[in-house]
Amino acid sequence: MTATIETSAAVRRSAELEELIRLRPARFRVLTGDRPTGALHLGHYFGTLHNRVRLQRLGVELLVIIADYQVLTDRDVADRLDVHVRDLVLDYLAVGIDPQRATIFTHSAVAALNQLLLPFLSLVSVSELSRNPTVKDEIAHSRQAAVSGLMFTYPAHQAADILFCKANLVPIGQDQLPHLELTRTIARRFNDRYGALLPEPDALLSPAPLLLGTDGSKMSKSRGNAISLSATADETARLIRGAKTDSQRHISYAPEARPEVASLVLMAALCTGRDPHEVAETIGSGGAAALKRTVTDAVNDFLAPLRTRRAALAADPGYLRGILREGNERANALAETTLDEVRSAMGTRY
Numbered sequence: 001m002t003a004t005i006e007t008s009a010a011v012r013r014s015a016e017l018e019e020l021i022r023l024r025p026a027r028f029r030v031l032t033g034d035r036p037t038g039a040l041h042l043g044h045y046f047g048t049l050h051n052r053v054r055l056q057r058l059g060v061e062l063l064v065i066i067a068d069y070q071v072l073t074d075r076d077v078a079d080r081l082d083v084h085v086r087d088l089v090l091d092y093l094a095v096g097i098d099p100q101r102a103t104i105f106t107h108s109a110v111a112a113l114n115q116l117l118l119p120f121l122s123l124v125s126v127s128e129l130s131r132n133p134t135v136k137d138e139i140a141h142s143r144q145a146a147v148s149g150l151m152f153t154y155p156a157h158q159a160a161d162i163l164f165c166k167a168n169l170v171p172i173g174q175d176q177l178p179h180l181e182l183t184r185t186i187a188r189r190f191n192d193r194y195g196a197l198l199p200e201p202d203a204l205l206s207p208a209p210l211l212l213g214t215d216g217s218k219m220s221k222s223r224g225n226a227i228s229l230s231a232t233a234d235e236t237a238r239l240i241r242g243a244k245t246d247s248q249r250h251i252s253y254a255p256e257a258r259p260e261v262a263s264l265v266l267m268a269a270l271c272t273g274r275d276p277h278e279v280a281e282t283i284g285s286g287g288a289a290a291l292k293r294t295v296t297d298a299v300n301d302f303l304a305p306l307r308t309r310r311a312a313l314a315a316d317p318g319y320l321r322g323i324l325r326e327g328n329e330r331a332n333a334l335a336e337t338t339l340d341e342v343r344s345a346m347g348t349r350y
């Protein structure tokens with residue numbers, strides 16, 4: 001019940017924010033990020049990546065955190081972190097995040113950001129941390145036998161991700177709302193206790209279209225059912241050919257009644273900028289085979305330029321390292337400034 005009320009308030013606030021962004025984009029500093037656990041896929045693209053690029057084109061400042069410490073919340077070892085971090089940078093640049101204007105950086109390279117976690121942890125109670133519904137859900141699905149301290153406290157760490165640079169806007173999906181609420185609580189309590197310093201950031205909720213994986217379950221890097229941005233045209237065709245559909249020959253767009261077919265129709269619609277009902281109508285009684293051909297062509301045509309850019313960038317690892325080095329330098333400068341102000345506010349400047 002409360003979650004629903006909070007969500008609808010956040011939706012209303014997001015509409016107001018969209019208007020403000022349009023009028024005064026320079027007033028906004030946006031912080032978003034991902035855990036480096038594998039290549040990004042179409043669900044990420046239509047869920048968050050294209051929104052980041054949209055915001056950047058409107059003229060807001062963009063910071064993108066690659067949350068490498070957060071990988072360790074639900075597993076003992078973070079495998080191939082260097083590869084995953086590089087893949088994220090490649091995906092970001094390939095979709096159009098502009099490295100001249102955006103700051104792309106990693107948790108582990110910004111010591112002052114991580115230090116903020118200590119005062120922040122003093123501002124939240126253990127019961128607040130244990131009530132977080134997203135963390136509860138992640139604990140339920142964790143691969144670990146025991147819950148680590150990092151899993152339990154990562155929302156406070158995420159507050160540091162956002163507040164270290166005084167970001168005032170965080171585009172997120174619903175599952176991240178509890179974390180943003182905690183960030184606001186931490187900022188408010190810090191300001192009450194030590195003097196006004198940290199802005200209370202707003203969540204920007206954007207409608208994420210529901211794209212299912214090719215097996216009909218949630219599209220996920222780890223389930224082998226996701227069309228990654230970096231897949232080849234052949235891999236994409238193979239994955240879509242094997243996608244789950246249903247036994248009705250006539251193709252329609254009915255997300256409730258026919259979720260797998262609807263998701264495929266939606267995929268083609270998003271990639272071609274058409275209405276899903278119209279896409280379904282065009283296929284009509286062509287059946288699953290025609291649907292899959294349409295989806296494959298739509299996805300491959302849509303991703304082709306992105307994949308070309310990605311391949312060109314991948315051939316220049318020195319350039320990619322440079323982007324990350326510059327991003328980390330800038331994030332460090334911002335974090336040092338904020339930590340300095342925090343030291344002054346807390347009386348720990350000796």
Ligand code: TRP
Nearest residue numbers: 031032033034035067070158161
């Ligand atoms: N928790 C986010 C996710 O799993 C990733 C993330 C880390 C993040 N730090 C952030 C998102 C700060 C927004 C702001 O997707």
